[in-house]
Amino acid sequence: xxxxxxxxxxxxxxxxxxxxxQLGIAGAAWATTASQAISAVLCxxxxxRKAPELIFARADCRMDGExxxxxxxxxxxxxxxxSSLYIGKLLVQGAVNTGGTDMISxxxxxxxIEGFANSFGDSGSAATSVLVAQNRGAGKEERVKESFRSxxxxxxxxxxxxxxxxxxSASTSVxxxxxxxxxxxxxxxxxxxxxxxxxxxxxxxxxxxxGYFNGIGxxxxxxxxxxxxxxxxxxxxxxxxxxxxxxxxxxxTGLGWVLVNALxxxxxxxxxxxxxxxxxxxxx
Numbered sequence: 001x002x003x004x005x006x007x008x009x010x011x012x013x014x015x016x017x018x019x020x021x022q023l024g025i026a027g028a029a030w031a032t033t034a035s036q037a038i039s040a041v042l043c044x045x046x047x048x049r050k051a052p053e054l055i056f057a058r059a060d061c062r063m064d065g066e067x068x069x070x071x072x073x074x075x076x077x078x079x080x081x082x083s084s085l086y087i088g089k090l091l092v093q094g095a096v097n098t099g100g101t102d103m104i105s106x107x108x109x110x111x112x113i114e115g116f117a118n119s120f121g122d123s124g125s126a127a128t129s130v131l132v133a134q135n136r137g138a139g140k141e142e143r144v145k146e147s148f149r150s151x152x153x154x155x156x157x158x159x160x161x162x163x164x165x166x167x168x169s170a171s172t173s174v175x176x177x178x179x180x181x182x183x184x185x186x187x188x189x190x191x192x193x194x195x196x197x198x199x200x201x202x203x204x205x206x207x208x209x210x211g212y213f214n215g216i217g218x219x220x221x222x223x224x225x226x227x228x229x230x231x232x233x234x235x236x237x238x239x240x241x242x243x244x245x246x247x248x249x250x251x252x253t254g255l256g257w258v259l260v261n262a263l264x265x266x267x268x269x270x271x272x273x274x275x276x277x278x279x280x281x282x283x284x
Contacts, residue, residue, distance in 0.1 A: 006039035074219050081223040088230030092249060095237040099188075103246050106189035109177035110246075113193065117162050121204045124155045125211035132215025144216070152208045159204030166197035188246040195247045199254030202261050209264040218271075225264055229256035 010031055017027030047054050096107045128151040135143035166173075170193040175181040178189065206225070213221040236252035244251070 005042055006035040009038050010035035074217075077219045077223050081219075081226055084223070084227050084230055088234055091230075091234045092237050092252075095234070095241045096246065096249060099241060099245060102184040103188055105178065105185040106174075106187075106192065106246050107249070109174055109185075109189045110192050110196075112177055113166070113173050114196070117166060117200065118203070120158055120162065121155070121207040124151065124158065124204065125207035125214075127151065128155075128208050128211030129215040132212050133217075136216050148208070148212050151211065152205060155204040155208045156201055159201030162204065163197045163200040166200060167194050170194045170197065192246045192250045196250035196253055199257050202254070202257035206257055206260050206264070209261065209268070212268070213264070221264065221267055225260040228263060229260045232256045232259055 013031030013034055014028055017023045017031050021027060023030070044055075093107070096103055128147065131147040131151065132144050135141075135147055170190050171181065174186060174189040174193060178186055180186055210222040210225065213219070233249075233252045233256040236255065237249045240248035240251065
């Protein structure tokens with residue numbers, strides 16, 4: 001309801017401020033600010049009526065050292081994780097830039113297409129994290145395992161479907177993004193998309209593993225996987241882009257996903273084996 005109200009107000013104020021009052025970009029900015037403020041007020045009012053226990057109160061203003069320490073740890077590792085992703089993208093972009101304007105145009109087009117595809121994987125990772133965290137917090141370890149298995153199966157199915165769609169529609173989607181179906185840029189982008197599509201189910205299963213480890217509080221494991229993926233992707237991209245063109249980046253990306261899935265599978269197996277051994281010792 002709050003989101004619908006914010007969108008409606010935003011559109012109406014955009015028209016009033018930008019079109020009627022001729023305020024231009026500033027008018028659009030004011031419209032967005034006002035709509036978000038209205039949305040926030042509506043959310044607060046809703047919480048006060050339906051879930052008053054979620055409203056921040058004076059009694060909540062106390063220091064919890066252990067919680068602060070844990071939050072700082074999670075925040076630091078997550079910040080490193082995100083920054084490493086962007087550093088990796090910059091280094092890969094550097095390798096792509098050596099191929100000239102056609103390769104740069106092709107890579108820009110494919111990253112837009114991949115951004116859309118990745119949104120499904122990111123959503124699945126977030127959902128897995130929530131399910132696992134809720135059941136882990138409730139002490140329901142069997143439900144934790146069940147949540148992971150169900151998420152992995154669903155994400156694998158989605159990944160296979162996305163791989164097929166990306167491969168079959170490579171020429172159409174790239175042609176739409178570039179505005180042409182001929183030339184070096186089109187060929188580079190099409191070949192890149194077809195090659196990376198062969199690995200895309202591993203991107204989705206990797207997102208499931210990342211969500212699982214985040215859900216159980218092992219945030220350093222996704223960071224380790226992301227760093228390994230980036231390192232391999234950057235090195236292979238720089239080594240192969242001169243010989244293979246843009247498909248070298250696709251191959252590097254796919255092999256990085258293979259490495260990450262294998263690494264996270266081994267880590268998860270090791271953690272479960274350790275728990276079983278501890279359980280056996282306690283039973284004795």
